[in-house]
Amino acid sequence: PAPMIKKKVLLMGRHQSGKTSMRSIIFQNTLPSLTSRLGATIEVEQSHQRFLGSLVLNLWDCAGQKSFLESYISAQKSTIFAHVGVLIYVFDVETSSQDWMSDLKYFRECLKALLDYSPEATAFVLIHKMDRVSASERSTVFAAKRHQLLQHCVTGTKVSRVFGTSIWDETLYKAWSQIVHTLVPNATALKRGLTTLTRACGAVEAVLFEKTTFLLIAHSEGIRSTADENLLSASASTPSSTESGTSTGTDTSPSTPGEYQNSLGSTAEKLRQQQLSQLSGNRFERISSLLKTFKLSSPSWSNEKWIGLHMQLPEFTAVIEPLTVNSYVMVLCADDRILPEAIKVNIRMAKQKFE
Numbered sequence: 001p002a003p004m005i006k007k008k009v010l011l012m013g014r015h016q017s018g019k020t021s022m023r024s025i026i027f028q029n030t031l032p033s034l035t036s037r038l039g040a041t042i043e044v045e046q047s048h049q050r051f052l053g054s055l056v057l058n059l060w061d062c063a064g065q066k067s068f069l070e071s072y073i074s075a076q077k078s079t080i081f082a083h084v085g086v087l088i089y090v091f092d093v094e095t096s097s098q099d100w101m102s103d104l105k106y107f108r109e110c111l112k113a114l115l116d117y118s119p120e121a122t123a124f125v126l127i128h129k130m131d132r133v134s135a136s137e138r139s140t141v142f143a144a145k146r147h148q149l150l151q152h153c154v155t156g157t158k159v160s161r162v163f164g165t166s167i168w169d170e171t172l173y174k175a176w177s178q179i180v181h182t183l184v185p186n187a188t189a190l191k192r193g194l195t196t197l198t199r200a201c202g203a204v205e206a207v208l209f210e211k212t213t214f215l216l217i218a219h220s221e222g223i224r225s226t227a228d229e230n231l232l233s234a235s236a237s238t239p240s241s242t243e244s245g246t247s248t249g250t251d252t253s254p255s256t257p258g259e260y261q262n263s264l265g266s267t268a269e270k271l272r273q274q275q276l277s278q279l280s281g282n283r284f285e286r287i288s289s290l291l292k293t294f295k296l297s298s299p300s301w302s303n304e305k306w307i308g309l310h311m312q313l314p315e316f317t318a319v320i321e322p323l324t325v326n327s328y329v330m331v332l333c334a335d336d337r338i339l340p341e342a343i344k345v346n347i348r349m350a351k352q353k354f355e
């Protein structure tokens with residue numbers, strides 16, 4: 001077996017900014033509505049998350065109360081900031097302007113410590129609880145905060161990206177998927193494998209989700225056929241077609257009874273609505289969080305008997321199946337002459353290449 005690769009991920013930010021909530025939602029399947037019950041973290045809570053084959057994430061959830069923050073940048077500095085792969089710094093968008101200034105000061109101190117003890121580490125910033133800002137103001141508020149904190153960055157540190165996030169929508173998945181993606185050792189090979197699989201299936205694209213968290217790990221290179229172009233323009237001009245519910249549109253029935261999920265209920269209905277008219281932007285993160293909800297409510301899935309599902313929708317076919325022990329693949333096909341069974345055969349043949 002491949003040797004384990006352990007990556008240290010530091011999760012930092014002020015008290016109540018939402019660090020433990022996001023960790024619990026992503027790694028422990030906690031529902032967002034239950035995060036208000038989480039107690040304050042004391043010191044540092046370390047956990048190990050087996051992630052995709054040989055990768056282990058060593059998460060350090062660092063308590064955000066002032067006394068703790070101060071000790072991280074003084075007495076505990078060399079312990080906390082050594083051997084870091086990624087720093088995720090969380091700002092609460094609702095923080096008062098006075099506290100925001102002191103947050104920026106800590107942020108800068110943390111970046112300095114990171115540069116001293118783990119110069120190769122990458123930092124990501126989350127401006128969190130964006131749901132608390134009205135939709136109309138969100139992009140302006142985000143841009144202003146982002147600008148301010150980038151001005152507080154330390155020359156030499158790799159602050160890779162700033163994300164606006166909320167536990168109430170797919171933005172959290174998007175941010176964490178992109179962050180964790182940077183730690184996956186064989187990401188390029190995965191992308192290549194998915195691109196080959198996509199071509200073999202005659203599909204539009206294929207994506208890989210990690211099994212426990214449903215974080216999106218890799219996706220194929222975009223393959224655009226003329227058919228796809230037609231589809232995209234057709235769905236853009238007739239958005240209501242996704243709601244029309246033709247007989248094929250609502251058909252989520254399995255082709256092999258007992259093997260595929262029979263009843264997907266409202267989750268399938270929501271998935272159905274993620275049709276080609278929305279094939280842009282956050283589609284995978286949405287699918288990812290919907291699948292996670294579905295998984296949590298599906299007994300056969302949670303006891304590991306779940307084998308996969310497929311949906312035949314008016315505009316495309318989606319097949320989701322386990323690929324390796326730690327991942328699911330989703331193949332999206334826009335040619336209705338290609339049967340789901342054929343896609344499944346291709347996925348099964350591709351399996352050993354991904355193990």
Ligand code: GTP
Pocket residue numbers: 013014015016017018019020021022034035036037038039040041042062063064065128129130131132165166167168
């Ligand atoms: P410490 O352990 O003290 O450092 O706090 P923390 O950063 O771990 O905060 P925690 O995850 O405990 O969350 C604090 C509160 O924020 C909880 O009541 C969460 O429900 C709430 N919260 C977390 N994320 C969000 C979000 O995206 N939006 C909103 N509205 N509330 C959130």
